[in-house]
Amino acid sequence: MSRRRLLPREFYARSPEIVAPDLLGKLLTHRRRGEWLTGRILEVEAYLGLTDPASHASIGRTARNAVLFGPPGIAYVYSIYGMHYCLNVSCLPDGEPGGVLFRALAPIEGIESMARLRHLSVEAKPRLLAGGPGRLCQALGISRKERNGVDLTLASSDLQILDDGKVPKAIQVTPRIGIRKAADRPLRFLVVD
DNA sequence: GTGAGGATCGTCT
């Protein structure tokens, strides 16, 4: 296994448009009941601050989106449509809102646990395991109550992003998905399969 | 294989 480096806070203290493509190929890992569930990041979307109508931060600071306005490198977990969770990480220095939404992972460690959490067999296709924001959180066992506000840059955290040195061969940029506002902006980044 | 519609609730107005 190659060496893994925890991404420092400075990594996130940049514009989401820069951080998002940089996150592709990194390892997202979550410690659940003592077991590390890990996946390689395949797809992300950048959400800018006040100027991005699609961003939760565009309506101004509220109790719900406060994390986006805080320091960089913090997990922002929110529930959507009453039945799904989505995982983001805050970007830009303290006080400036912005973030990156994780949309898809390639499962690497803890695949059996992920399949169990998703109520699927271990033989299920990776895309079904963690392809899609809601699936991703379900597969890793992430809930808002437990994980919103967790610092991703601490070695003691249960939720981290690691760099094992691997870089995607090619990155594709497309408009964002599943939103109505500003859906035409090319802020979705994915690893070309 | 593809597209329409239902599920379901925290959060903000």
Added chain:
DNA sequence: GACGATCCTCACA
């Protein structure tokens, strides 16, 4: 009181 940064099922072709 209305509405999502979604996912899944079920028709129908």
